[in-house]
Amino acid sequence: MSNxxxxxxxxxxxxxxxxxxxxxxxxxxLEQHPEDRxxxxxxxxSAHSIKGGAGMFGFTxxxxxxxxxxxxxxxxxxxxxAVTPVVADLLLKSTDCLKTLIDSTKSGAAVDxxxxxxxxxxxxxxxxxxxxxxxxxxxxxxxxxxxxxGSHGETRYAIKWTPPDWLFQRGLDPLQIMKExxxxxxxxxxxxxxxxxxxxxxxxxxxxxxxxxxxxxxxxDVKAIEHVFEFVREDSKLSIEAQTVAGSESHVASQxxxxxxxxxxxxxxxxxxxxxxxxxxxxxxxxxxxxxQALAQQKKVGEILVEQKVVTPQQVEQALQKQRQQExxxxxxKSDTASIRVDTAKIDKLINLVGELxxxxxxxxxxxxRFEMGQLHVLLERMAExxxxxxxxxxxxxxxxxxxxxxxxxxFPRLVRDxxxxxxxxxxxxxxxxxxxLDKTVIESIGDPLTHLVRNSADHGLEGPDERxxxxxxxxxxxxxxxxxxxxxxxxxxxDDGRGLNRDKIVAKAIxxxxxxxxxxxxxxxxxxxxxxxxxxxxxxxxxxxxxGVGMDVVKRNIEALGGTVTIKTEQGKGTTFTLNLxxxxxxxxxxxxxxxxxxxxxxxxxxxxxxxxxxxxxxTVVGKGELINVRGTYLPVIRLYEVFALTxxxxxxxxxxxxxxxxxxxRVAVMVDEILGQQQVVIKSMEQNFRKVEGIAGATxxxxxxxxFILDVRGLLEIARRDTAVAA
Amino acid sequence: xGKTALVVDDSRTMRQxxxxxxxxxxxxxxxxxxxxxxxxxxxxGGKLDIVVTDLNMPEMDGITLIKELRxxxxxxxxxxxMLTTESAMEKKQEGKAAGATGWIVKPFNPExxxxxxxxxxxx
Numbered sequence: 001m002s003n004x005x006x007x008x009x010x011x012x013x014x015x016x017x018x019x020x021x022x023x024x025x026x027x028x029x030l031e032q033h034p035e036d037r038x039x040x041x042x043x044x045x046s047a048h049s050i051k052g053g054a055g056m057f058g059f060t061x062x063x064x065x066x067x068x069x070x071x072x073x074x075x076x077x078x079x080x081x082a083v084t085p086v087v088a089d090l091l092l093k094s095t096d097c098l099k100t101l102i103d104s105t106k107s108g109a110a111v112d113x114x115x116x117x118x119x120x121x122x123x124x125x126x127x128x129x130x131x132x133x134x135x136x137x138x139x140x141x142x143x144x145x146x147x148x149x150g151s152h153g154e155t156r157y158a159i160k161w162t163p164p165d166w167l168f169q170r171g172l173d174p175l176q177i178m179k180e181x182x183x184x185x186x187x188x189x190x191x192x193x194x195x196x197x198x199x200x201x202x203x204x205x206x207x208x209x210x211x212x213x214x215x216x217x218x219x220x221d222v223k224a225i226e227h228v229f230e231f232v233r234e235d236s237k238l239s240i241e242a243q244t245v246a247g248s249e250s251h252v253a254s255q256x257x258x259x260x261x262x263x264x265x266x267x268x269x270x271x272x273x274x275x276x277x278x279x280x281x282x283x284x285x286x287x288x289x290x291x292x293q294a295l296a297q298q299k300k301v302g303e304i305l306v307e308q309k310v311v312t313p314q315q316v317e318q319a320l321q322k323q324r325q326q327e328x329x330x331x332x333x334k335s336d337t338a339s340i341r342v343d344t345a346k347i348d349k350l351i352n353l354v355g356e357l358x359x360x361x362x363x364x365x366x367x368x369x370r371f372e373m374g375q376l377h378v379l380l381e382r383m384a385e386x387x388x389x390x391x392x393x394x395x396x397x398x399x400x401x402x403x404x405x406x407x408x409x410x411x412f413p414r415l416v417r418d419x420x421x422x423x424x425x426x427x428x429x430x431x432x433x434x435x436x437x438l439d440k441t442v443i444e445s446i447g448d449p450l451t452h453l454v455r456n457s458a459d460h461g462l463e464g465p466d467e468r469x470x471x472x473x474x475x476x477x478x479x480x481x482x483x484x485x486x487x488x489x490x491x492x493x494x495x496d497d498g499r500g501l502n503r504d505k506i507v508a509k510a511i512x513x514x515x516x517x518x519x520x521x522x523x524x525x526x527x528x529x530x531x532x533x534x535x536x537x538x539x540x541x542x543x544x545x546x547x548x549g550v551g552m553d554v555v556k557r558n559i560e561a562l563g564g565t566v567t568i569k570t571e572q573g574k575g576t577t578f579t580l581n582l583x584x585x586x587x588x589x590x591x592x593x594x595x596x597x598x599x600x601x602x603x604x605x606x607x608x609x610x611x612x613x614x615x616x617x618x619x620x621t622v623v624g625k626g627e628l629i630n631v632r633g634t635y636l637p638v639i640r641l642y643e644v645f646a647l648t649x650x651x652x653x654x655x656x657x658x659x660x661x662x663x664x665x666x667x668r669v670a671v672m673v674d675e676i677l678g679q680q681q682v683v684i685k686s687m688e689q690n691f692r693k694v695e696g697i698a699g700a701t702x703x704x705x706x707x708x709x710f711i712l713d714v715r716g717l718l719e720i721a722r723r724d725t726a727v728a729a
Numbered sequence: 730x731g732k733t734a735l736v737v738d739d740s741r742t743m744r745q746x747x748x749x750x751x752x753x754x755x756x757x758x759x760x761x762x763x764x765x766x767x768x769x770x771x772x773x774g775g776k777l778d779i780v781v782t783d784l785n786m787p788e789m790d791g792i793t794l795i796k797e798l799r800x801x802x803x804x805x806x807x808x809x810x811m812l813t814t815e816s817a818m819e820k821k822q823e824g825k826a827a828g829a830t831g832w833i834v835k836p837f838n839p840e841x842x843x844x845x846x847x848x849x850x851x852x
Contacts, residue, residue, distance in 0.1 A: 011745060015742045045785055045787060048785050051814065052814050053742050053743060056746065170809075170825065171807050171828070172849065173849075176852055206805075231849070
């Protein structure tokens with residue numbers, strides 16, 4: 001059944017994403033090199049593959065739309081039509097539309113039919129406007145024929161077949177055809193005609209000089225017989241004469257009837273048993289019309305319950321809303337499931353390593369069986385081996401999740417093209433370090449923040465061409481995106497050679513918003529981060545692109561959610577560089593282990609600013625603000641962790657304990673613990689997946705001694721601090 | 730003895746679907762991602778019972794591949810089926826002239842694929 005192919009749908013969507021990227025990149029490159037035939041061929045092939053695949057899965061909307069694009073692309077690659085900006089633009093728009101169509105196919109969401117319709121029309125008219133566009137006409141799938149005529153028993157057909165002489169050279173075998181015919185019915189009187197056979201000397205053994213005549217009695221119709229000759233019919237002399245059993249009437253089958261391959265639409269997955277109505281209709285007990293009428297009278301459960309006064313209409317509406325939410329949630333979930341394509345070499349290496357691990361393990365258990373103290377050095381050696389294996393496997397497994405960042409960069413050429421057109425600026429985009437690898441989840445999450453930064457550079461950072469020329473700068477502005485490894489982290493920079501951040505404007509705006517005092521002496525390092533404050537925008541006019549003051553704060557929040565940081569370097573008139581520092585992976589973090597009473601907790605190292613042992617009088621209780629600590633003149637809220645987690649601590653007096661100053665999203669808090677134990681890498685295990693969400697805890701991990709340690713959620717702790725003081729107030 | 734098939738298609742999904750269907754039908758399947766790859770994979774010799782190839786491919790297209798294969802002694806009479814979306818006659822004619830045994834029109838289902846292959850497989 002065609003259902004067999006359903007399991008390939010995910011693979012197909014993955015492949016489509018690759019093809020779409022090729023099409024988009026290709027179209028963008030085409031604007032620079034409109035004459036590049038290879039490029040056009042590449043784009044065409046990708047579109048063609050999308051169409052073919054979509055057809056296989058019965059995604060008609062996708063295949064039909066792609067067909068329209070393909071028709072136009074075909075004209076372009078054959079040189080029948082020139083690549084004009086209008087055409088390129090139309091194709092780019094169509095690519096976007098195709099993306100939406102595919103997403104909607106994937107998730108089941110609705111599509112804006114008007115857009116699809118309009119683009120379809122535009123594509124068609126653009127194709128028609130070209131040279132001899134008519135050749136690429138549509139082929140409609142004729143419904144497959146049904147074997148209806150067979151009811152009055154078998155028919156006898158007299159078949160005469162003279163195959164083309166190159167029959168063998170195409171790998172065709174007359175015997176195979178006889179076999180197929182025999183499968184249709186009784187094949188009799190098969191006579192071979194040798195009359196065309198030349199003299200022995202003149203025989204080319206690779207040519208076919210034979211012809212046949214035969215009689216076939218079958219219940220199948222002429223079409224079925226013709227189908228047997230499908231691949232040779234056009235080149236053969238073939239006559240099929242039907243002789244009714246009475247023997248008087250006969251007709252000659254047409255010479256070239258069109259045969260269309262039957263295509264069955266893939267059935268929906270998990271179809272389940274048919275509804276009762278469908279079965280009744282099928283068995284002929286009920287007409288479809290009668291069924292529809294009966295169904296129309298059928299009431300919905302909600303309506304019945306309301307009538308019986310079991311529930312109120314409002315309650316039904318609420319329940320329906322909930323249902324819709326769940327539906328859309330499952331849709332969203334569906335599009336979230338993703339797969340990774342991994343180089344087989346990586347997997348082979350991994351399997352090798354697992355093999356080594358198994359060997360080391362068996363050597364160890366062997367040693368354990370008959371261990372004597374004298375063999376201690378052997379044990380230590382084996383343990384070292386085990387450690388090496390484990391570390392290597394860890395690294396290899398992590399590398400499976402690693403993808404080149406180029407996939408996140410690939411959207412920018414298009415973005416910059418559109419932005420420069422919109423803003424009337426000339427912008428070139430330079431990408432580098434695309435091959436730098438980082439965790440798939442991180443790549444997926446940095447797309448939006450990067451987009452904000454690039455938009456920001458294009459809109460605020462870079463000047464218009466006139467202003468640039470006035471300032472002795474090249475007319476074309478440059479935005480550079482670069483990625484590189486730095487230690488255990490990855491750095492991504494977004495750099496522009498525009499006007500730089502304007503110190504005075506930012507300060508003025510900050511004073512206006514009450515973020516800084518009028519007489520504060522501020523260093524540059526204190527001023528630039530102000531642009532990450534919510535609602536902060538110094539743009540004089542709000543443009544289509546940016547300047548609404550949303551964006552930069554989101555960028556910072558998103559990056560920090562990934563455990564990363566954003567820094568700014570800027571010089572007036574020279575340009576601005578945003579540097580994103582991100583961890584390579586989200587699954588493992590650097591943590592500081594701390595002790596509270598008998599329990600061990602882990603604090604993410606990135607969020608720790610410093611640790612202090614407060615002197616007498618530094619920690620004070622302020623009415624309405626709870627406990628505060630004075631750190632060099634700034635008062636920070638103090639959280640006693642043992643209170644939050646209901647533990648018995650060793651110290652309850654701040655001067656005896658240790659206070660960790662933690663920071664997240666620009667806010668700081670002091671957290672009281674008994675002791676700092678050390679620093680280690682920890683693997684995060686999700687709390688939600690294994691238990692449930694716990695406030696103040698980001699996850700759990702297994703510690704060296706096998707016990708479970710909790711990882712603190714600094715953000716959550718801040719919330720707790722804020723709420724407690726509110727309650728206290 | 731199981732039979733061996735060569736499946737050539739630049740579209741990964743399409744190739745996998747054909748290979749999957751054939752493997753389930755008891756074939757040993759060799760996959761190639763374009764004509765050039767296919768030529769490379771058959772260069773080592775070995776017996777092949779059938780070739781299923783796409784037409785539109787980078788590097789070397791299906792028509793050229795068929796011509797190349799027919800030049801090899803071991804592929805002189807091997808059935809070669811083309812996978813084509815174009816029910817257009819020109820492509821079929823071109824393929825036939827190059828030596829293709831037959832064709833399968835996309836979209837197809839596993840049943841049609843196997844039936845068509847059975848039709849041309851040497852007896």
